[in-house]
Amino acid sequence: MSSTQFQITRNCATLLLPRDFGGNDAVEIRNNLLESLHKLPKVNGVILDCSNLTLIDRLDLKQLLDTIHCIHLMGKKIGFCSIGASLAAVLVNLNADLDHCYFGVNIDDAMGKLEDR
């Protein structure tokens, strides 16, 4: 992956996580996302769109959690949308700490929840 593409709508950045999220790509996504958030102080939340992400292993989950912890530390809200059944089961089974995240059925739903809080 050469660059991290995300859209900004209503002061919220939406990032579509790739199907093969993990490894060096995950590190690159994190670095690009954090740098962009730092340059865009008006963005107050990030929605991670999991439409393409069906499965994740423990190592890649750690990368994902590190990313959302960094976003949290930078004072931004984090939302997830379009988490499928298989991914939901994996996240629960791996005890993923997602306490400070918001979850929506789709992007609009997640964005609405982020704006409410």
Added chain:
Amino acid sequence: METSISSISKRTVQEYLDLYGITEKDVEELKAIGRKIDPAIDSMLDQFYEWMGRYQEMMAYFRDDGTLAHVKKMQRRYWQIFFSGSINESYVNDRYKIGAIHAQIDLPVAIYFAGINMLYPMLRDHSIEITKHESNKNISGDAAIKLLHLDAALVCTAFTDKRDQMIAENSRAVMEMSTPVTEIWEGILLLPVVGIVDSRRSEEIMNSVLHAISTRNAREFILDISGVGVVDTAVANYLIRITKAASLMGCESTISGISPAIAQTIVQLGIDVDSVRSTATMMDALSKAFRRRGIEMNSTPMAR
């Protein structure tokens, strides 16, 4: 020769003498030269000040004729002690003090050494002259040079000590200025940190913050680190500890302006980030603190 520990440096007088190879024979030589050179000291000093007079830069240190006369008098005494051969703790202390005075008036080391360089041939010539006319052929002039080098070393030590002291004082002052814990509202403390934060500075920040929380009975503390680019894991750990310690004192802590690099460092530490209250900007942190304290901020149009 007395052997005691100098109050200034960690070396004993004997260690100095050994280091510069000054022996009993050298001391005897100094005394022998001293007995003969005493009447020539004044002319030596006249030559020295005549040479100095050619340099405006050097003469700038003498405000008036009175100062010049006083310094000449002191220098005469300097050479009398030099050739007395009593190299003891008091001698070392005196030479060190001379260096401290030079450092105090900001005399460049280069000028000091130019003076030494000027005096060296005069001392050598006088020593040769004495050797010529006296039966004492053992006088080589080496003793005076060895002691001159020891004097220069002590003066330089004083110079560096003075500089070290100034640097330490300046860094202490900068440190105090760099942790301005300010009570921006009743019960709300704000500390904006800018620049490089190392372990020492973070310790200083922690002390200042906890002291301020305790003395001002603060309920909210905002640590704004938007002016800090990167920190190492030890400093990141310190920052988290500051907020935790503040919480233990009943003060709600918020870190604002965490950069991507610092966020990644904190996450690498494996700290439970849920326990860290953070905001993107200082403004967010302030408005949240106001809200928690029940303070409402309203913008009203300015009266004209």
